[in-house]
Amino acid sequence: MSRALRVRDTLIRAAYARSMSMPIEREAHQLFRVTVTAAEQVSPIMRRLTLRAPELADYQPLGPDEYFGLVMPAAGQDLPALPEADPDRATPRGSFDVPDEQQPDVRWYTIRAHRPEVGEVDVDVVTHGDAGPGSAWVLRAEVGSQAAFQTGTAAYRTEQASGAQVIAGDETALPAISRILEELPATVEAHVFLEVPAVTDVPPLPSPRSAMITVVERGTGLPGSALVPAIEAASLPIPTASWIAGEKATVAAVRRYLTSEIGAAKRAVYFCPYWILGKPRG
Ligand SMILES: Cc1cc2nc3c(=O)[nH]c(=O)nc-3n(C[C@H](O)[C@H](O)[C@H](O)COP(=O)(O)OP(=O)(O)OC[C@H]3O[C@@H](n4cnc5c(N)ncnc54)[C@H](O)[C@@H]3O)c2cc1C
Known part of the structure; x- marks a missing residue:
């Protein structure tokens, strides 16, 4: 390999290594409603939910470890109207026009599969009883349950x-x-x-x-x-x-x-x- 090619190779590797510790930046965030269209147990500790929304047809994951915010109605509540979309905002936490105790909960999960052709994602969630709102909601979610999807990003x-x-x-x-x-x-x-x-x-x-x-x-x-x-x-x-x-x-x-x-x-x-x-x- 020539010296020029070796230098170029070293620079590419250094830039890659530097970027590897940081998540990729998403240009514009979105928040939209999703409906559960399937729920199944994929292992003794893991429940898979399929979420569907028209926006998932155009959604572009930025890497294989893409994650998103699952926005779930507070216990005993319906999901309130979503706040105005803010492309710079990476979490809708606390931004719903409802009293504090009715604010939806947000937990972060990975997109296990994305099927843009039908506007669906699968998410595999480790359930651990009712100790947290994420696990508690996922355990009870069934076909027709409503949540919202806050776009996230990827790092790999x-x-x-x-x-x-x-x-x-x-x-x-x-x-x-x-x-x-x-x-x-x-x-x-x-x-x-x-x-x-x-x-x-x-x-x-x-x-x-x-x-x-x-x-x-x-x-x-x-x-x-x-x-x-x-x-x-x-x-x-x-x-x-x-x-x-x-x-x-x-x-x-x-x-x-x-x-x-x-x-x-x-x-x-x-x-x-x-x-x-x-x-x-x-
Ligand atoms: C970028 C990202 C991607 C993620 N992807 C996934 C994913 O695809 N699948 C997945 O299952 N999780 C994933 N997680 C982890 C998940 O978000 C956390 O486990 C989260 O704490 C679950 O929220 P919760 O409301 O159930 O519990 P919390 O309210 O956060 O915690 C309540 C209690 O539950 C305990 N707890 C939380 N999680 C667990 C657990 N897994 N096992 C045992 N005890 C627990 C806590 O220690 C605490 O005591 C991801 C997290 C991030 C940041």
Whole structure:
């Protein structure tokens, strides 16, 4: 390879790594009503809802880990009229013209599948009883239930991705990791680590040839109690980029290990606390 090509390659890699730690920016946000058109149990801990809206026909996810805000009516209420659309606003929290106690709840979930031809998305939600409004609403949602969809964004960049990557998460990251695996560029050697309460909680995973997938069970242990040791025990190359999502303390521990022990550049590690043990995520 000529020197000029090597320099260009290095610059592309550096720009890619820098951008990998930040979510992609969506130009204009939207908020619209959705109707549940199907609900099914896809594993003992995971319920899949299908949401439909005309706006989902034109909706453009920005990456495989695209997430959105599920805006749910407060317990015992109908969904109020939606506020005026604000393209700069990434959450409708508190913006409905109703008293505080009737404000809808917002929780963030990943788009597991998008079918623009019928204006539908599937979302796979880990249910954990009535401890939070997200889980409680999803457990009761049925065909015809109404919610709203606040557009979000994505963080995993498929373009220019190459080399070794570490992708790690728990069951809440299973939809995003499944989507990343579905779109994994052939130029990426993915070291994937997934922690779940039990392996029976995992629906069939896409398994591209360039991915090494380790699924670990934590049983009744604390979040991260199986994931962190599994990553520490693996023989990992220095990743060009990493993607970590799941319980907050777990995500922080994995990031710390990759950056301090493996030598991953901080700017090349995307990490997102998907939920917080003992606290609402909001
Ligand atoms: C970008 C993004 C994408 C996400 N994608 C998904 C997805 O596709 N599927 C999915 O299931 N989750 C996903 N999550 C995580 C989900 O938003 C959180 O789990 C959220 O806290 C659920 O809200 P809740 O109202 O049920 O509970 P909260 O009101 O947030 O919390 C109430 C209590 O429940 C506990 N809790 C919250 N989540 C869990 C859990 N999973 N297991 C056990 N206890 C829990 C909290 O510790 C707290 O004590 C995503 C989060 C983000 C930020």
